[in-house]
Amino acid sequence: xxxxxxxxxxxxxxxxxxxxxxxxxxxxxxxxxxxxxxxxxxxxxxxxxxxxxxxxxxxxxxxxxxxxxxxxxxxxxxxxxxxxxxxxxxxxxxxxxxxxxxxxxxxxxxxxxxxxxxxxxxxxxxxxxxxxxxxxxxxxxxxxxxxxxxxxxxxxxxxxxxxxxxxxxxxxxxxxxxxxxxxxxxxxxxxxxxxxxxxxxxxxxxxxxxxxxxxxxxxxxxxxxxxxxxxxxxxxxxxxxxxxxxxxxxxxxxxxxxxxxxxxxxxxxxxxxxxxxxxxxxxxxxxxxxxxxxxxxxxxxxxxxxxxxxxxxxxxxxxxxxxxxxx
Numbered sequence: 001x002x003x004x005x006x007x008x009x010x011x012x013x014x015x016x017x018x019x020x021x022x023x024x025x026x027x028x029x030x031x032x033x034x035x036x037x038x039x040x041x042x043x044x045x046x047x048x049x050x051x052x053x054x055x056x057x058x059x060x061x062x063x064x065x066x067x068x069x070x071x072x073x074x075x076x077x078x079x080x081x082x083x084x085x086x087x088x089x090x091x092x093x094x095x096x097x098x099x100x101x102x103x104x105x106x107x108x109x110x111x112x113x114x115x116x117x118x119x120x121x122x123x124x125x126x127x128x129x130x131x132x133x134x135x136x137x138x139x140x141x142x143x144x145x146x147x148x149x150x151x152x153x154x155x156x157x158x159x160x161x162x163x164x165x166x167x168x169x170x171x172x173x174x175x176x177x178x179x180x181x182x183x184x185x186x187x188x189x190x191x192x193x194x195x196x197x198x199x200x201x202x203x204x205x206x207x208x209x210x211x212x213x214x215x216x217x218x219x220x221x222x223x224x225x226x227x228x229x230x231x232x233x234x235x236x237x238x239x240x241x242x243x244x245x246x247x248x249x250x251x252x253x254x255x256x257x258x259x260x261x262x263x264x265x266x267x268x269x270x271x272x273x274x275x276x277x278x279x280x281x282x283x284x285x286x287x288x289x290x291x292x293x294x295x296x297x298x299x300x301x302x303x304x305x306x307x308x309x310x311x312x313x314x315x316x317x318x319x320x321x322x323x324x325x326x327x
Contacts, residue, residue: 050285050292053090053113054312057283058296061117062305065279069303074274075119076219076249081279087114087286112286120297121276122220123208124228126190129161131213133169138231138271139213146206146228149235152199159194167193184209185309208278211299211308215273218256219249231266250274277301291315 064081076082090111124146128139140161147157167183182192187204191197206225216229218241227238237260250256252274257267281296294312298305 047292049111050287050290051312053111053285054283054292054294057113057115058281058294058298058307058310061115061279061281062298062307065117065298065300065305066303069300069305074219074249074251075217075276076245076274078249081117082119082220084116085114087112087284089113110288113283115281115283118280118282119217119220119276120208120210120278120280121214121217121273122222122225124206124216124225125214126160126164126184126187126207126209127211128213130165130168133165135161135165136213138269141231142228142271145231146203146224149224149227150202150206152202156195156199160190163193210278210297214278215271217274217276218253218272219245219274220276226272229271230260230263231269231271232263233260233266237263 061081068075068079068081090113124142129136129143131139140157143157143161144154146152147154163181167180169180181194182189184190184192187207187209188200190200190203190207195203206222206228216225218226221229223235223238223242226241227233227235230238241256241259244250244259253267253272256272256274257264260267277300279298279300281298283294283296285292292312292314294310296307296311297309298307300306
């Protein structure tokens with residue numbers, strides 16, 4: 001066979017190999033694009049489903065709080081809103097809605113919902129540190145007692161109170177306002193006011209940030225929070241109040257002050273109460289590989305229950321232990 005013929009055959013083989021390579025490359029790219037489109041569509045579908053389910057859970061919690069307000073009286077931990085919703089299959093709720101009739105649950109069998117409603121007035125409100133543009137004496141005293149109890153530096157408290165006053169002072173001019181620290185929305189953001197991360201971590205379980213000054217609810221607060229809010233009582237006194245309310249919730253401030261006759265005046269300073277207006281609603285949705293958590297701050301004024309703030313995030317399944325199977 002001549003050399004020219006061999007060169008032609010080699011060129012033909014090389015061309016065929018290049019053609020096969022290009023076809024394989026284009027096919028792989030098309031397959032990847034199709035897979036990516038399916039994944040994006042699936043993720044968007046899951047996100048929309050989670051959004052609707054969590055919105056429904058929030059509306060359900062608001063309805064419970066509204067019905068609780070209709071009955072009136074004090075707010076305490078034996079009421080329906082305080083009972084947490086343990087993780088349950090979404091199909092359970094669909095069956096309840098249909099009166100127990102058999103329904104095609106579909107994906108609902110693989111979706112699990114849980115949630116809680118917590119009283120935000122069971123915590124010490126950082127907003128209480130400022131009143132009428134000045135650092136509040138009673139608010140500062142409560143936080144001083146809490147910082148002392150937790151072993152936190154008083155200097156950081158003074159810095160936080162002054163920065164909070166500066167951040168919330170509406171009388172400052174534009175130049176001063178531009179230099180003011182950002183107003184935090186969550187306890188985790190108190191580092192903006194000068195607290196160290198270690199102090200914030202210790203303080204977070206006992207404080208909240210609400211839009212207005214609020215008293216501590218004696219029926220829902222922990223003993224440490226009650227100790228900080230009621231001037232002059234001891235930790236043992238606070239523990240006694242918690243023990244008394246577990247037997248019978250306080251119906252009014254008079255019930256609590258009668259239990260501590262030596263500190264009756266401290267209960268009338270406005271730092272404590274027996275009812276609440278602000279609640280946090282937490283919802284958790286588990287769908288296959290996806291876990292979505294949402295927390296919302298709601299304000300209740302009579303039968304009006306408004307959502308003030310909503311935050312939603314996705315939890316990495318690799319960082320949490322596998323939950324137990326739902327009902």
